[in-house]
Amino acid sequence: MNERRTRRHSRRSRAPLWIGALAVVLALGAFLIGGSPPRPPAASMDHGWELVLVNRDHSLPEGWDPELVTLTNGIQVDERIYPALQEMFDDMRDQGVYPVVRDGWRSQEEQQELMDDRVAQYRDQGYSRSESRELAEQWVAIPGTSEHQLGLAVDINPDTALSTGDQVYTWLAEHACEYGFVRRYPPDKTEITGISNEPWHYRYVGTEAAEEMEELGLCLEEYIEYLDGDRAA
């Protein structure tokens, strides 16, 4: 992932207020007749871009439009996290651990496709529509609420010819925070994050926050609460 080029994807235009209100009404209507749940309120930028909290309760910030870098395998990430990601990967390889970026930035359409595919898989296994959706949502974020849509999160897998998953995940769990990345969905925080254990999913938050989160044993939801509490005090 040494070659890089940037591109800008299309900017979302600002819609008048009544269109927003109409969208909420329509989303709510769709939800009541068994469609997708309404999109939660937009995430706050209060703590800076590195600490934007996107999850099932907070969707992408209004007008989020990162500059993207394309890695040699075609995966794209926010260019602001690229230097740290590159440095981390260089150091891993120097230590004989070989990772690959399996997924980075995703568009709204890609996220929707992932969700639809996962729901269809459960439907094929015989689950009802609502059961399938519920099961799928444990693994796939509702479109508009995935960290991948921020471009600040990466799924890191082993380069299987050279390393095992264990080697890569263990290295990351021990060292990623030194580069500003946190394991976003650890097994002991699933009740808070709402996402099952994902040892491959890392989120860039900057080194200061990453090391503090590690030290205090907080996931991003808890860390934001901690910062907000600090500010209120």
Ligand SMILES: [Zn+2]
């Ligand atoms: Zn992921």
